[in-house]
Amino acid sequence: MPEAVWISFAFVLGLLVKTVGLPPLVGYLAAGFVLAGLSSVTGLTIEATDALGHIAHLGVLLLLFTVGLKLKLRSIVSPEVIGGSLLHFAITCVVFAPPLYWLLELDWTTAVMLAIALSFSSTVLAAKVLESKRELRAFHGRVAIGILIMQDLIALVVMSLAAGKTPSQWALMIFGLPLLRPLLYRLLDASGHDELLVLLGLLLALVLGGLGFEAVGMSSELGALIFGAMLANHPRSQELAKSLWSVKEVFLVGFFLQIGIGGLPDQQALIFALVAGLVLPLKGVLFYFLLLAFRLRARSSFLTSLSLTNYSEFGLIVASVALPEWLVPLAITVSLSFLVSAPANRFAHSIYEKISHRIVRFESRKRHPDEQPISLGDTRVLVMGMGRTGTAAYDWLQPHESRIMGLDSDPAKTEKHQKEGRNVVFADAEDTTFWEGLHMPSLQSVVLAMSDIEGKLIAARMLRKLGFTGYIVAHTMFADEARKIREAGANEAYLTMSETGVALASHLMDESGDQSAQVRNPV
Known part of the structure; x- marks a missing residue:
């Protein structure tokens, strides 16, 4: 044959x-x-x-x-x-x-x-x-x-x-x-x-x-x-x-x-x-x-x-x-x-x-717009990755912290968030030129919400390499990935499904508490 x-x-x-x-x-x-x-x-x-x-x-x-x-x-x-x-x-x-x-x-x-x-x-x-x-x-x-x-x-x-x-x-x-x-x-x-x-x-x-x-x-x-x-x-x-x-x-x-x-x-x-x-x-x-x-x-x-x-x-x-x-x-x-x-x-x-x-x-003295250095200014909380998880984290944090910024590597997604009133800019955590030009004088906390594990590992390593001593938190689907993220420099990496279960249970407890209060205090 x-x-x-x-x-x-x-x-x-x-x-x-x-x-x-x-x-x-x-x-x-x-x-x-x-x-x-x-x-x-x-x-x-x-x-x-x-x-x-x-x-x-x-x-x-x-x-x-x-x-x-x-x-x-x-x-x-x-x-x-x-x-x-x-x-x-x-x-x-x-x-x-x-x-x-x-x-x-x-x-x-x-x-x-x-x-x-x-x-x-x-x-x-x-x-x-x-x-x-x-x-x-x-x-x-x-x-x-x-x-x-x-x-x-x-x-x-x-x-x-x-x-x-x-x-x-x-x-x-x-x-x-x-x-x-x-x-x-x-x-x-x-x-x-x-x-x-x-x-x-x-x-x-x-x-x-x-x-x-x-x-x-x-x-x-x-x-x-x-x-x-x-x-x-x-x-x-x-x-x-x-x-x-x-x-x-x-x-x-x-x-x-x-x-x-x-x-x-x-x-x-x-x-x-x-x-x-x-x-x-x-x-x-x-x-x-x-x-x-x-x-x-x-x-x-x-x-x-x-x-x-x-x-x-x-x-x-x-x-x-x-x-x-x-x-x-x-x-x-x-x-x-x-x-x-x-x-x-x-x-x-x-x-x-x-x-x-x-x-x-x-090299030209004029820089391409996508290669300009990024300054976080007075930003204290940074959310990297503005998908569903990152957006949820941003929206929950915004009432508690006004000096918050989101970063995402998708230009269309960035533009959508800006139209909806969020402080989101285009940047790619996997691009070394981004880290070379990053200024973060007031940054205190970072949420790593990118979809891929490699982006989280790079971000955690580069933040620590640049001297950032604040809190870094991430999420992931798998325990072995969580370990790698912590080894790269994150303070904590939570398992997505475990956190989802905890959130569902907390909603249930909140709802049960509300109903009990209504029983104790009838209108």
Whole structure:
């Protein structure tokens, strides 16, 4: 059975590259090339079947659907994201296309398409690297993800144009899709947290988005992205994305295996990949100076640029539609870029410390609004994380303490609280630049009400590191997390469900007391 061979080779080589700190997808590509090599040496027929092709296509659709789930306007509507991504794309194409045309003796269409494929950065690698370092919500992490989303949108436009499909008259129905959003929201709410949630994601991405758009003569990739984007503002959109993560990753294995099995790299492919690898640093340098031009600090520009200094699996997806004969050279190129980018990003902060004195002189004197130092002024009580728990704590404390402030890393949530009259400002506890510029001369108490454990640990450690000696209290769902929070510097960490039980019992006692008083003192 060819499936058993694919799974065995993909697992073994994926595990091998993971042990050396590289993304498993490098191993999947290698597994495909090994299978192709065995086929040519032994004479056995090992080829990409229709089943593998279908699996690969499903992986691409799920990837685009999960990209759509992250497609919130506030994450990309900023000058550094829109301007940085579009300028980098344009400059890269202008710089890369002529050499490709002259040196490789290509036609202009192929040269431009190759330049476009090389202009993208890896969403998979950057997201995994930032997540592993808990920097997805840091300022530089948000900028990097915003730029990657813009690149994904550009890639989708290119793929749709390259496919050359002519939509039918039924394609006009897509303009009515926003009317389905309330129904989709209800389905997402009703699907629970288990297998129905996964099935709903598959239904929207593969059936309604994929087959539905193909049926009206449009790109299935576009359909998957649009249906994902329609759910992006739902509170459970990220839960849906996480539930589909493993399914998407498994299907994408088929995509990378298919590329490798398609044929071994020849000398020209290896030379192309080597040259593309040598010019890879120019990609990061261009990002760095473009972000500086948008008033980002040198540190944020460097960390963002380094996470984007690689070539993208989306370049392979574009090539699969527009340049199938260039899939193998581009696959080798992407793999080589990962070999450089993954270790470099692991030591990004150390690298910056060593070279900061050389590159900081290019920094603008004007600061980006999100990188201004924050002063708590005369604030005495600080609530970090203004979700349901943080808001409840803030509202209970406000009548007793007027000098209270809330912090939250969600700009939309911050704006909502401000409109409701609460003293809440935007800040991210996981962003080191926030702590570098924090002033808290009058602070006495801190409530850690963020949803994730890592944010609480970072906040507790940094508060103590900055010399804060006041009271820090937090909540968590699990006893082991409570212990970690206390070890990080918090005075106390309460278990959420235990505190909920205590609160319910106190309400019951209060109500019982009121009724007893009424019996003793009838009106």
